[in-house]
Amino acid sequence: MIPWWGRYVSHLAMGYIPSKTMNDPTWPDIHVYINEELYAEEGKQPEETIFPEVELVRTDQVGTIRLASTDPKDSPIIDPHFYEAPTDLDRHVEGFQSIF
Numbered sequence: 001m002i003p004w005w006g007r008y009v010s011h012l013a014m015g016y017i018p019s020k021t022m023n024d025p026t027w028p029d030i031h032v033y034i035n036e037e038l039y040a041e042e043g044k045q046p047e048e049t050i051f052p053e054v055e056l057v058r059t060d061q062v063g064t065i066r067l068a069s070t071d072p073k074d075s076p077i078i079d080p081h082f083y084e085a086p087t088d089l090d091r092h093v094e095g096f097q098s099i100f
């Protein structure tokens with residue numbers, strides 16, 4: 001029996017790389033992680049999963065944040081405009097390809 005149960009995630013490796021689109025080694029635009037997840041139910045052996053994570057550090061799209069109303073308790077309206085700039089999707093795919 002293991003002394004803990006639940007979910008545990010840690011970064012095994014991480015780094016920054018420049019994309020071919022931006023092509024600026026002094027200012028990388030892709031952040032890459034290799035993660036490990038351990039998950040265990042109470043009284044059982046943990047299961048291990050290794051998985052990649054890729055983030056764009058600098059994106060070409062511009063999102064918006066607007067007030068929903070004059071009531072400060074109302075949540076704002078957030079539209080990140082993900083992948084509206086075609087280069088963002090290309091660079092995200094490139095980041096995953098660099099891992100594999």
